[in-house]
Amino acid sequence: MPSEKPLQIRQRMAYEAELASIPWLTVLRPAERERAIAELRVGDAQAGDYVCRIGRPVTYWFGVVQGLLKMSSDNAQGMTMTFTGVPPGGWFGEGTALKREPYRYNIQALRKSVVAGLPIDTFDWLLDHSIGFNRFVMNQLNERLGQFIAAREIDRMNNPDLRVARSLAALFNPVLYPGVGEVLRITQQELAYLVGLSRQRVNEALAALHAQEIIRIEYGGLRVLDLEGLRSCMFTAKGNGSA
């Protein structure tokens, strides 16, 4: 039988698979999809690369095919504030794209990633022509609004275990990040960076979540066993058993 082994190890999935991982393509009609695919650009981003920077004009609507991105902004003191991570399947920047404003945050690759971009003109064209695309974007905006409200609560929590749990719940959001699935590829170091804790503390928090059978810890990633548990689990603060 013929061997179909590739001559070269693929460092990223084939183009077909990359397209299949773009969630909104399936809601388009054939003509719309054809035009979108023709205009789509897919490229690699090395760890540390910027996908877009604050103040730059909007050129693309971006999505993550593979890897992990970080969304952050710089405050007046020059401190970098991390908002959220963007795992596979996530598309972002529609807010600034709609208003044609410059980007209001930096997007940086946390690890080697595959990023897709839809030119802003094509984005506008789809908004003008595709009902399905409008639904997708509206659903996306609505879901993200919920995430930002939840993120405010996370910021006010002083319990590290809760911070990790809720942040993970956000990354496992199946609506915003359909490419994640059951297993999120993220190292404990990367997660520590996103939630603003030390790697040791994240490791401890993950162990606590594992003990509650909410997640399973795997090498280079995490498997969610109970997504609702991540959203709603509770921890008794250390040394504060019954005050």
Next chain:
DNA sequence: TCATTAAATTGTT
């Protein structure tokens, strides 16, 4: 395909 080695990631102090 398998054994060896290097690199990355995790667990612990």
Next chain:
DNA sequence: AACAATTTAATGA
């Protein structure tokens, strides 16, 4: 922050 243990990736026969 440093270290040891574990897992994966890379290399070459």
